[in-house]
Amino acid sequence: MIPLSHAQRRLWFLCRDGDPSGLHNIPVGLRLRGDLDRAALAAALADVTDRHEALRTVFPDEDGCPRQHVLEPGAAPDLTVTVCPAAEHGERARSAAGRPFDVATEVPLRAHLFTDAADEHQLLLVLHHIAGDGASLDVLVHDLAAAYTARVLGGDAKWPELPVQYPDFALWQQEVLGDAADPESLHARQLDHWTGALAGLPEEHALPTDRPRPAVASYRGAVVSAEAGAAVHAGLAALARERHATPFMAVQAAFAALLTRLGAGTDLPLGCPVDGRDDEALHDLVGLFVDTVVVRADTSGDPAFTEVLDRVRDAVLDAHAHRDLPFDALVERLNPPRSPGRHPLFQIAVASQRDAHDEPVFPGLRVETEAVRTDTAKFDLTLEVDERHDPATGAPTGIGLALEYAADLFDAETAQRLLDRLVRLAAAVAHDPAAPIAALDLLTPAERADLAHGWQGAPAQPHATTVDALFTARAAAHPERTAAVCAGREASYGELDALSDRLAARLARLGVRHGDTVAVLMDRSVELIAATLGALKAGAAYLPLDAAAPPARSAAIVAEAGAAVLITDAGSVPDLGVRHTLRVDDSGDGKGSDGGTAPDRAAAHPEALAYVMYTSGSTGTPKGVAVSHREVVALAVDRRWRGGAHERVLFRSPHAFDASTYELWVPLLNGGLVVIAPPGDLDVPALAALMQEQRVTGTFLTATLFNELADRCPERLATLVEVMTGGEAASPAAVRRVREHCPGTTVTNAYGPTETTTFAATFAMAPGAPLPDGQVPIGRPMDGTCLHILDDRLAPVPPGVTGELYIAGTGLARGYLGRPGLTAERFVACPAGPPGARMYRTGDLARWNTAGQVEYLGRADRQVKIRGLRIEPGEIENVIAGHPSVGRAAVTVVPTAAGPALAGYAVPAAGAAPTRPSCAGICGPNCPTTWCR
Template sequence: MIPVSFAQRRLWFLGRLEGPSATYNIPLVVRLRGALDVAALNAALVDVVDRHESLRTVFPEADGQPYQRILPVEKAAPELVLRESDSERIAADVESVSGHAFDLESEIPVRAWLFDVAPDEWVLVAVVHHIAGDGWSLGPLARDLAAAYTARCAGTAPEWEPLPVQYADYTLWQRELLGDEDDPESTGASQVEFWRAELAGIPEELPLPFDRSRPLVGTHAGDVVELAFDARIHRGVVSLARERGASVFMVMQAAVAALLSRVGAGGDIPIGTPVAGRLDEALDDLVGFFVNTLVLRTDVSGDPSFMELVERVRMTDLRAFGAQDVPFERLVEALNPARSMGRHPLFQVALAFQNAPASDLVMPGLDVVIEPAGTGAAKFDLSFNLSESFTGAGEPAGISGGIEFATDVFDRSTIERMAGWLTRLLEQVLADPERPVSRARILDDAELRQVLGDPGEGNDVGREVPVGVLPVLFEEQVARTPDAVAVVFEDLKLSYGEVNERANRLARLLVEQGAGPERFVAVALPRSAELVIALLAVLKSGAAYVPIDPDYPADRIAYILEDARPMSVVTVESAGVEVPAGTTRILLDDPTTRQALEVQASEDLTDSERLAPLHAGSPAYVIYTSGSTGRPKGVVVEHRSVVRLFGATESWFGFGSQDVWTLFHSYAFDFSVWELWGPLLHGGRLVVVPFEVSRSAGEFLGLLVREGVTVLNQTPSAFYQLMQADRDDPA
């Protein structure tokens, strides 16, 4: 008797435990247009089953153990089942036959149906049970079927090179390779010990954002949501992989792990992945179950940057790939995790990249297209199945595939949102791989509004609150009143148009330096019109500004720069701010900087110029607390929060273009946000109060009168000082 492989043994056991099902079916769907010779196709199918012993193998039992019984083709010749269909029914028909339940003990593990869809249009569905084949196997299966059909159309039997080995040979070789597990020097024993250490303490079950409780016994019912990343994301993934000496698979594994961690799965994320298992080229053209499954344990603890997470994944995967010979089924037996009929052991999330050779089929008189197919089943809670595409020049053209999910625990709408979350996460971590993955925004604007809610009736509940990004809202105001005065500082007055043009030039310079969404730029400037322009420029670049008051103590400035890790610091020489090594310093009073600004375009930036699109959930600024109870802590505030602040209070104040505001407080103090953006978003005038004036109640009062200030924000004690100054000098 020929023993089964370790992988086959597990599928046989599951079949006996759960009964016949379509969970492990692999469908090959081929659309044929033209003059089809049905008899030749039927004969070709028999030829292929004759060529590959695995396709005519059944699995009876002896003494409680399965074995392989290879049938002669005369007893195992499959019949091509003919059926009528049409363009409207064909998808349902394909899904129906793809769900065929094989009786592995008595039925060969391949069935085929041919649907007559329209005149000269057919759909062939060949379904192979996983016990006899894997995803790679569909390539040689399809190629051999096309070659046999070509020969049969010519009236001859196919003349192909004999296969060097059959699956039964591999089964015996596998046992020889692994050796005796009682021998600690054997490959099997040493690799099992590696996995014992590698997977020690692995989560028994991954806490995923289920829509309902897991049933005691899983049905394996599943569905698929399309997943697609454009060429821009694909290029970013490839670039980061090359930079870190990793693979595209590793970068995508890091992204999936980061996403799962963000949705509550914790910091220890085991992900299963298939490996081809064809360790010898003699197996490449063979139909059989060679694929093995590795458990890649991904450490997302400690809030790493995405760059660091990719490095962790790379190191883990390289270790795992070096121990890929021990079959997953043997590993489960050795580790003996807690078993459940409702979930997969050791991991519940899988990631697979389709890298099997493509099959360009040629069949005489026919236009042949292999189509994607599913079985309506899910082996795992979640399975991310991806493949890369490239241009004719070999450049990245996109990554596509789908998320297969168990309908026992997930609704389709949840997985559709998850696809969007993964896309947004990738956009942000690729734009700035050094940022912690916890700061990557995954919710879209509508989802965040749903989470945060809207203010209510006494707080305007039910009233729509504006959502937007600050520079865009400012640019809309510029378009309405380009000549109105926007900023006043001492004797200098700048219109909205002038402020906008200067900010656009500086923003483009910042983008050239690498500024963009999810990145930080520190601004360390004294009070001036240039300060307002610089803050606006940072936001226009897509980055968030980190305000640093040059009058702060040197150790506080050093701490903020070290903690926030801005990519650059916008300042002037006279500010005297020490910039950490590796951080770019942009000196606005340096002649070289002035020349660089003069050559920049003054028009508004577009998302195509930025590293990534701006959205309302992008960070706008970071405000550091006073530090009165310890070290100062940075608080990241999004664009939407500032916009909501003014939108939610609009009915109370009714700000407009007639208002004159003062920037009185330090712009590193959170109240400055109200003072800065209140006038600029409403078309009002912003008066920047010189530092010396802010320290003299009399001079400040004179400025208020002179500028006709209508919006003033002061503490009660400061108001008392102004009242006293007015009494002292009523003129």
């Protein structure tokens, strides 16, 4: 009994429990046209099997240790013949090529002949990888042709005797490598080299996928292809000569640069096969001589492509200089965290196709070699590079590119886009190799058009007016229509208009003029709306204050905003440093006893400041977002509000929160009605009862409140036409529950920071529409709004690639009041807009999906690096929160003895109590295995 070579041992252990996918089968097809002698073909098959011991070797298990057992000559596989129409040959061949081997008992070669019983035949040879490699197929096919020729002519094949057989190589390999325990052995020296070369290697690439990595890979796969033309080929070849590299190295470097640009990271381990047939005695032998080395491509620092090529060249040469160490020995030594869902050390491979051989000659037959795919994929991605040259001159004629992809992770469209981008990038670097890789254009013209126009918001409706002027116009058209209802009290548009006029007059008498700021500290009420309108009619901007905020915080806000007047409904208020306090009460302003003339509004302009709303700052100091009338009006007249869903809107947010902008101005500036919630926070039953009692048609609920309603009483939302949620990532489980209990209600995920006037994008899930799988997108922009997902150079990233989200358009605030430095930092020039256009840097990570919807991925400043991987905790939070048993989720970083780790926390959904194992089950199928264990 003979030991296995190192490569055979690894394959044997991989196949020990079966290989149901036929992953390690290597098929080749021969299209034969003419009069085929089947008996001669069967005899030739036996001749070839006798010639190569590897083709008649089985690999039994001897007490847990595999051994090679070479069968006696005559152990050839049967030639299986199937008579069927020629049109079926290809499909039948693909099916047969995927049938697994039992390497312990079955010889590692099969032969199938599909024939139409006339002159159309397809011969399929399937070699198990444990017995051979790609080069072995060439040897096998040409030996078979020689044997067939001899048999047809009535003789025996006249081969030169093989100097060695594969078992000799296996024994020789052990001798050359030596004992790993001997520090002077080749095995030990190369092991030391690789241990240093691969120190700190990322466990897994970060390339975005269409689906989370499964816990166990299915190895289902497919192939897409593309072609780089002769000009690109010639350019890469010339560049390679200049950099003392090969064209294949140039393609490897281009692939590494592309992967980096697509989000895979800058430390890229690429698997590369290497042929071990260095000795001439092995050239004509069938056997497994190929092994794999890891080429660590470094693209850090946004280098020029020439620098990337130099780095890849050096990495390839270094890997080849130390290629004697078997890959399985390297894996055993490094002992990376294992997972049945991915390949160890690398998941992306690059291979160069072998030089084309002449077609084999079968007498009396026209022969054409055909590739036969098994619909499998060993790795996440494998790029196969086929350089083509003019047979007469040797000039480059093009590069064939094939990308094998794991169907567990990628869709065919994604794989094809990736390969097409590689062709574009290769053309770009062939033209300008000195360009930094981040500057290389990856977008197709169609994608550029989608990102610039097709996926952006419709043009905003032109309304050169102010908030108060538009409200007054609505009041003049329908003075008797109810504008607001609060605790049984109704106020018409006419009444609200008159009340706000009187308050504006009082403000004018206190010296309020255009451009001033008026603070408002009131409970939710009709008077609050009137006070807000009154400040606007006086030409001022309103400054809503949070009644729950500490007085010192409110005083600091008032001072920074320069508010001289405070409108309040309280009997006593803390000293906020204002010159005047205007108290609103029912007995005065409500009945018109304190009359006056409203100020002249002729000077009002859409660019005038409408409000200043303070949000928390990262430094702990509140920052005031200054918003003009134009932005508020643009929000209110957006076309998405048409259709009646927002005729009766609930006002439940604190006045100082930006959701109140929607709750007040969308209904009031469109002739709708505001349902005013009682002061303070409402519990879920009270809120649900209020919405039902007042027949609310549209509302905005924070994600936390929406999730709680979905858990406790989702059916109470059935009276709503549309419920909007936002502020955090939407819970898919909560959305599903509401849709199940409220089939007639549209659920909308709304997104927008205060700096973009409440809403910048929405994703509406209308009744009957399918819900998204997994994460709920934030959708597409509002009218007049543009969403730009950009890289560090402020260039648009391709669809599917993560970048930072920037927002431009009509909803953009002026900036931060009194903070020019912060305004300049967050409101930056928009490279996609006209001169002077700005965009807001959100600090959020996002990506476009293929449907043109934006997916929110979390905060840029929450990214953490664990075991060499950059991870966004928010993405894992979305996965956990997406499970039906989970209400809310949080993920944070905790210290452990092995270094920082991620810890997930889940709040059970109503009626559920997830246990620790079930939480692990939630993450396992939906997150990369390096993230959750």
